[in-house]
Amino acid sequence: MNDDARTGIGTPAPNPDNPTPAELHDQVERTRDELGQTVEALAAKADIKAQAKEKTAAAKDRAAQKAALVSDRIRERAGQAAQLVKDRAPDPLLEKAGRAATAARANRSPLLAVGAAVLVLILVRRNRG
Structure with a gap:
């Protein structure tokens, strides 16, 4: 009888x-974990509302x-x-501008009122014609 046979007795x-x-x-x-991951993946694919929200958020960011x-x-082009x-532009023209x-900044209220009146007039004419 060898040592290997003696040590393996009973096992x-x-x-x-x-x-x-x-x-x-x-x-x-392991099977439970894999099954859980599969179920989560399928649930995520089936959640159309969440997918729509994600796509909307991505589109909003873009x-x-x-x-x-x-x-x-x-801004760059305007500058x-x-x-x-x-x-x-010639200097006299720049001075007048x-x-x-400065006068427009000092009298904003009348200038805004005139601008609003012109805008209303344009909208009324557009809706009629």
């Missing part, structure tokens, strides 16, 4: 066809980014145009 040899209770328990736990980009471009006008802007 069954591991058999892949006959797993131990601990191995069965581990296998059941629109905000584009609006910020366009706004920056408009370039203002500088071009300043460079090419500065005085007109």
Whole structure:
């Protein structure tokens, strides 16, 4: 009799066809975890309301980014145009424009009232015609 035979007395040899209770328990736990993940994935796919909210939020973020980009471009172009006008306009014209802007800032209420009246007139004419 050899030493290997003596040490293995009373313990069954591991058999892949006959797993131990601990191995069965581990296998059941793994299967439960996998099943839970599968159910969560299917529930997420079936939740149309949540998908719509996610798509709406993503579209809103993209629109905000584009609006910020366009706004920056408009400010940049307006600054370039203002500088071009300043460079090419004669000094007397710039002085008169500065005085007109100062007068408009000092008398905003009448200017806003006239602007509102013109806007109302345009809207009324557009709706009639």
